[in-house]
Amino acid sequence: MSSWSFFLLLFLLQLPHLFSKQSLPLLLHPLIIIPGQGGNQLEARLNNKQYKPLKQECGGAMSEDGNWFRLWKDCSILENPLTLPCFADQMQLHYDPLLDDYSNTPGVETRVPFFGSTHGFLYKDPDLLNQSSYMAILVNRLKQIGYKEGENLFGAPYDFRYGLAGAGHPSKVGSEFLQSLKELIENASKLNNNNPVILLTHSLGGLFALQLLHRNSPSWSRTFIKHFIALSAPWGGTVLEMLIFASGDSMGYSNINPLILRKEMWSLETNLWLLPNPRTFKDKPIVVSKSNVKNFSAEEMSEFLNYIGCSHCVHPYESRIMPMIERLEPPAGVPMTVMTGHGIKTAETLIYGDGDFDVQPEIVYGDGDGLVNLVSLLAPENEWNGLQELELLKVIKLPNVSHEGILKDDAALTEVLRELHQVNSFVVRSSSAVV
Ligand SMILES: *[C@@H]1O[C@H](CO)[C@@H](O)[C@H](O)[C@H]1NC(C)=O
Numbered sequence: 001m002s003s004w005s006f007f008l009l010l011f012l013l014q015l016p017h018l019f020s021k022q023s024l025p026l027l028l029h030p031l032i033i034i035p036g037q038g039g040n041q042l043e044a045r046l047n048n049k050q051y052k053p054l055k056q057e058c059g060g061a062m063s064e065d066g067n068w069f070r071l072w073k074d075c076s077i078l079e080n081p082l083t084l085p086c087f088a089d090q091m092q093l094h095y096d097p098l099l100d101d102y103s104n105t106p107g108v109e110t111r112v113p114f115f116g117s118t119h120g121f122l123y124k125d126p127d128l129l130n131q132s133s134y135m136a137i138l139v140n141r142l143k144q145i146g147y148k149e150g151e152n153l154f155g156a157p158y159d160f161r162y163g164l165a166g167a168g169h170p171s172k173v174g175s176e177f178l179q180s181l182k183e184l185i186e187n188a189s190k191l192n193n194n195n196p197v198i199l200l201t202h203s204l205g206g207l208f209a210l211q212l213l214h215r216n217s218p219s220w221s222r223t224f225i226k227h228f229i230a231l232s233a234p235w236g237g238t239v240l241e242m243l244i245f246a247s248g249d250s251m252g253y254s255n256i257n258p259l260i261l262r263k264e265m266w267s268l269e270t271n272l273w274l275l276p277n278p279r280t281f282k283d284k285p286i287v288v289s290k291s292n293v294k295n296f297s298a299e300e301m302s303e304f305l306n307y308i309g310c311s312h313c314v315h316p317y318e319s320r321i322m323p324m325i326e327r328l329e330p331p332a333g334v335p336m337t338v339m340t341g342h343g344i345k346t347a348e349t350l351i352y353g354d355g356d357f358d359v360q361p362e363i364v365y366g367d368g369d370g371l372v373n374l375v376s377l378l379a380p381e382n383e384w385n386g387l388q389e390l391e392l393l394k395v396i397k398l399p400n401v402s403h404e405g406i407l408k409d410d411a412a413l414t415e416v417l418r419e420l421h422q423v424n425s426f427v428v429r430s431s432s433a434v435v
Pocket residue numbers: 130137140
């Protein structure tokens with residue numbers, strides 16, 4: 001064989017490779033991740049003239065001379081019985097009925113670090129790294145398939161204490177977040193040849209993303225949003241939130257007295273948003289008294305809030321939250337995938353002795369992802385009739401996957417990545433939409 005025919009043969013053998021290589025690279029649409037409640041870091045600094053510490057320690061222990069420090073999440077602050085009440089005081093929000101809005105404790109200034117990147121929510125407490133991994137494993141997998149931070153991968157952390165409110169009510173912090181998110185989406189698209197963005201959310205992040213889509217025009221959404229993938233979103237709230245309101249929360253620490261954080265939990269606007277929603281839970285008794293004094297369903301939330309002593313929560317709940325949660329509307333024109341774990345025991349009914357909410361209740365469990373009840377996770381499937389047939393809604397249920405397991409378990413991540421691959425491969429044929 002002459003040398004040129006040898007090279008010709010070699011070339012011919014390579015041909016199929018050359019072709020397949022050209023069709024192989026997948027166009028990765030820019031991806032923006034929005035974390036859940038408590039998923040990203042928050043920083044604070046204290047104005048020593050305005051801030052009146054509960055105790056002497058609060059000023060000194062958590063910030064020297066007005067420097068920024070990590071208010072959330074720093075396990076060393078939470079695990080220290082001296083600094084825990086300071087944390088509760090500094091983390092709290094305050095509702096002002098005259099302004100009809102929430103604000104920080106006076107003298108406590110807060111900020112969300114790393115907006116635009118995933119850096120602020122890889123780990124819950126960055127000092128503990130893998131022991132407190134939140135999105136680190138997911139982001140690693142995304143990088144393996146070609147996503148690059150700041151190029152086609154972005155993150156939208158936010159001050160998860162502040163929520164949003166129904167029409168006509170100000171919500172300064174939450175609205176500013178939606179505005180920054182909108183800008184980030186437009187920037188990410190511009191940076192990627194005007195390709196539309198994929199939104200990937202976890203938990204409460206999904207509720208914010210849906211509000212963003214509702215608060216912008218369908219034509220804006222169609223221009224900038226390719227697809228919305230919501231992981232473990234509590235569309236109808238969660239029963240556990242009623243437990244937190246009634247009896248506080250130890251946030252998973254065995255040595256924290258849950259009652260110390262009860263007032264702080266009451267004050268967070270997003271906690272009101274996450275209370276079990278009457279639309280989803282209807283009149284089923286959730287807080288049940290063994291001595292048969294009084295039961296409360298999601299439809300009796302205002303009565304419940306009054307009963308547990310959170311009467312100041314009733315007005316913002318009724319005026320700001322209820323109008324926002326009375327309906328669950330799909331995003332106009334944006335195809336959506338709802339992914340959720342199930343098959344993990346999840347609090348469904350809370351049984352209290354004789355109305356003493358300082359004692360942790362007996363819990364009757366039902367199906368869910370360990371944190372959110374299945375009926376809430378699957379609300380879009382139950383309430384958005386016909387969207388699945390139109391391929392505007394896809395629901396993926398992952399057995400034996402927990403609320404955060406969906407971000408960490410190997411099998412669950414494989415499914416998330418598979419769905420992302422599908423979304424990236426799907427080419428919209430604008431002409432076929434008319435047919
Ligand atoms: C932390 O997690 C990463 C990614 O999963 C892994 O590569 C690394 O070995 C882990 N480090 C430790 C100290 O466990």
